[in-house]
Amino acid sequence: MTTEKATILKLQLPTDPRWVRLVDENLEEILTDHAYCEQKAASSCISLIIQFPERQELVDVLTPIVAEEWEHFQRVIALIRKRGFQFGRKRTDEYAVALGKLERKGDKIERQLMDKLLINALIEARSCERFKILWKNLQDEELKQFYYELMASEAGHYVTFVKLAKAYMPEETVKARWEELLRQEADIIANLKVRPDRMH
Secondary structure (H helix, E strand, C coil): CCHHHHHHCCCCCCCCHHHHHHHHHHHHHHHHHHHHHHHHHHHHHHHHHHHCCCCHHHHHHHHHHHHHHHHHHHHHHHHHHHCCCCCCCCCCCHHHHHHHCCCCCCCCHHHHHHHHHHHHHHHHHHHHHHHHHHHHHCCCHHHHHHHHHHHHHHHHHHHHHHHHHHHHCCHHHHHHHHHHHHHHHHHHHHHCCCCCCCCC
């Protein structure tokens, strides 16, 4: 993926080309990791709803995303079974762990909420970028179509999380924090080992 295309999602660093060159050889692992990514995405939205039940807009917007992410989980499991693969155990998502450490603790609840929403937006943006790469490069035609469909979904989620952040904090504050997090996300990507068995 070119730097120009990555920039559409505001990402500062595109995925290393070595990743996609090896993915076809690791489909069982990448699909298992993808399934857990969808599970974590649904769980993250549920966690936000539970933590902020009084935020009506947040609850109303994230509830259907929970259902959508879980549907994606189910679809990935079906693809794993169809290919005779095994659904392996959950593995550490070093990318998500590193992003989670960027959340600022112990300040106003609105600022914490903004950070949570923007970190979720980053994960969705990076997922969208990876799904586009898979759509363009996989040999498996069914998987290509699958990732084309999910690419649009993740792009919509990315936009939704950023918009939600602006519903609870001033737009300029959100914009400044978003730019900061984008730079930090690029540093995380640059320092992570290229893993063809990981979605991120």
